[in-house]
Amino acid sequence: MASWRDKVKATKRPAPTRVSRNGQIVLPAKARRAVGIQPGDLVVSVPVGPGTLLVEKVGSEKGLSWKEFLESEDNPLRGVWGPDPLATLDELRGPWPENDS
Amino acid sequence: MTDTAPVVFRLERRAHPDLVRACDSLFEAVELGELHCVVGVVSVAELFVHPMRRGPAVVAIVDAFLQHPGVTVAEAREGMARTAAGLLARGPVRRIADAFVAATALDLGLPLVTADRRLARSGAVEALLVQDFA
Numbered sequence: 001m002a003s004w005r006d007k008v009k010a011t012k013r014p015a016p017t018r019v020s021r022n023g024q025i026v027l028p029a030k031a032r033r034a035v036g037i038q039p040g041d042l043v044v045s046v047p048v049g050p051g052t053l054l055v056e057k058v059g060s061e062k063g064l065s066w067k068e069f070l071e072s073e074d075n076p077l078r079g080v081w082g083p084d085p086l087a088t089l090d091e092l093r094g095p096w097p098e099n100d101s
Numbered sequence: 102m103t104d105t106a107p108v109v110f111r112l113e114r115r116a117h118p119d120l121v122r123a124c125d126s127l128f129e130a131v132e133l134g135e136l137h138c139v140v141g142v143v144s145v146a147e148l149f150v151h152p153m154r155r156g157p158a159v160v161a162i163v164d165a166f167l168q169h170p171g172v173t174v175a176e177a178r179e180g181m182a183r184t185a186a187g188l189l190a191r192g193p194v195r196r197i198a199d200a201f202v203a204a205t206a207l208d209l210g211l212p213l214v215t216a217d218r219r220l221a222r223s224g225a226v227e228a229l230l231v232q233d234f235a
Binding site for chain 1: 105115125150158165
């Protein structure tokens with residue numbers, strides 16, 4: 001977490017971007033080029049601290065839809081719940097008790 | 102309102118293809134704005150347990166789903182906890198997490214989309230079983 005703050009501090013600050021009423025921002029072209037984010041890429045926003053948001057590219061192909069991203073090998077959630085996701089979730093809830101009084 | 106498993110089927114894609122397809126049709130309607138999806142706090146916790154073991158990039162995908170404008174996380178309220186207690190006390194539901202999920206749907210007056218046959222057949226809540234749509 002702290003390393004992101006260090007990187008932000010070490011970088012010459014670009015001009016600020018104002019957040020729109022519905023929360024939209026423009027990623028500056030220089031910043032996009034620097035990290036290889038292109039139009040059509042899929043990104044996620046991760047809060048990392050007060051006033052600090054990490055924007056991470058999660059889909060690398062142009063125009064990838066959310067479903068296409070989920071289907072792709074880039075989806076890091078694939079296999080996270082094991083070979084039987086229903087059984088894995090059931091384990092979290094615990095055994096279904098038999099009749100009790 | 103959706104239980105945890107349908108979201109997992111949508112996001113991780115490794116469940117039976119029929120189940121994934123059934124959940125895709127539901128969540129594509131949400132993404133198109135035709136339906137609104139409510140997720141309970143129990144499901145939020147369950148959705149994050151395994152991704153949190155893998156790291157922030159994995160957690161971020163679950164976050165991206167929950168932050169979609171068509172998805173709302175239901176606020177937990179004392180009334181829901183009391184309803185959950187009643188479901189456990191009367192017996193149709195036997196696990197506290199199931200009871201809280203069902204109570205949240207009851208409190209909001211919404212049907213529950215679930216993949217748990219026992220919960221769906223408990224009669225505790227109007228349930229839509231994913232397997233019936235597969």
